[in-house]
Amino acid sequence: MRIAQALTIAGSDNGGGAGIQADLKTFQELSVYGMTVITAIAAQNTTGVQGVFPISYEGIAQQLDSTGDDFKPNAVKTGMLYSTEIIQLVAEKWRHYEWSNLVIDPVMVAKGGAPLLQQQAIQTLITELIPHARITTPNIPEAELLTGMSIRNLSDREEAARRLVQMGSTYALIKGGHDTGGMIVDVFYDGRSFHYLENIRIVTPHTHGTGCTYSAAITAELAKGSSVLAAVTTARAFIQAAIEDELGIGAGHGPTNHFAYQRRQRGER
Ligand SMILES: Nc1ncnc2c1ncn2[C@@H]1O[C@H](COP(=O)(O)OP(=O)(O)OP(=O)(O)O)[C@@H](O)[C@H]1O
Numbered sequence: 001m002r003i004a005q006a007l008t009i010a011g012s013d014n015g016g017g018a019g020i021q022a023d024l025k026t027f028q029e030l031s032v033y034g035m036t037v038i039t040a041i042a043a044q045n046t047t048g049v050q051g052v053f054p055i056s057y058e059g060i061a062q063q064l065d066s067t068g069d070d071f072k073p074n075a076v077k078t079g080m081l082y083s084t085e086i087i088q089l090v091a092e093k094w095r096h097y098e099w100s101n102l103v104i105d106p107v108m109v110a111k112g113g114a115p116l117l118q119q120q121a122i123q124t125l126i127t128e129l130i131p132h133a134r135i136t137t138p139n140i141p142e143a144e145l146l147t148g149m150s151i152r153n154l155s156d157r158e159e160a161a162r163r164l165v166q167m168g169s170t171y172a173l174i175k176g177g178h179d180t181g182g183m184i185v186d187v188f189y190d191g192r193s194f195h196y197l198e199n200i201r202i203v204t205p206h207t208h209g210t211g212c213t214y215s216a217a218i219t220a221e222l223a224k225g226s227s228v229l230a231a232v233t234t235a236r237a238f239i240q241a242a243i244e245d246e247l248g249i250g251a252g253h254g255p256t257n258h259f260a261y262q263r264r265q266r267g268e269r
């Protein structure tokens, strides 16, 4: 049996709802073999981030080499990259190992406001990594920081997507989770036309790791050979189910339900 393989280069969330833990759970649910390169250990729970401990440069470089020297991931996603040095390292190894299907979730700030990317690293993300991306998936505040524009309405979101494609990302997805309306509109751009993924906003505090889970599902689908739009469409259904069937774990912003999508596929709900 040949199984699709995906690599996540991201930070650790001991609470299991975001970061590499969310990525691995999502890969597994979508029948993709998951691998990890850990960039930082975040001490966090549903009430906030208590600490961030970056892995040493050598530690990350060796994880990348150990992975690249032996494995051939069909898709790779990046999450929390934390610093300029780590972004430069990932870009260098990306070229060296000639990986494909890069999904960039430009993680910058945790839901409670804790910084997960140093301010000065944003420019490095733009110049070094985004030109390699198959798709980049910012939320609205991240898209604002990457493009230098303020995003108030749908046409601003379209312009931000255009700018990301101009920066070299083949596709762009501007996520609408941070909007306040009753509908959430994620704007997908393929360099020529726009596609809008519209869903009802679920009223719940349990949205920790939504961005990680969504981009991991896109990565898993790309690893299996889906087109980018098909991957995003499946991933959107995955995250909608994961938010809807809430688990109610923790006292604050709890994790999403990574089991929900497959349980529904099996008719268990
Ligand atoms: N309350 C909600 N109801 C329905 N869908 C949601 C909700 N919150 C988020 N989503 C979906 O999840 C996607 C990602 O959410 P969001 O934009 O909040 O990402 P994020 O800020 O990167 O998440 P995080 O930093 O917690 O990982 C949204 O684009 C939307 O598709």
Ligand SMILES: Cc1ncc(CO)c(N)n1
Residues within 6 Å of the ligand: 010, 011, 012, 013, 018, 019, 020, 042, 044, 079, 080, 107, 109, 110, 111, 116, 208, 209, 210, 211, 212
């Ligand atoms: C490790 C990690 N990555 C990403 C996020 C954003 O949800 C988080 N809270 N923690």
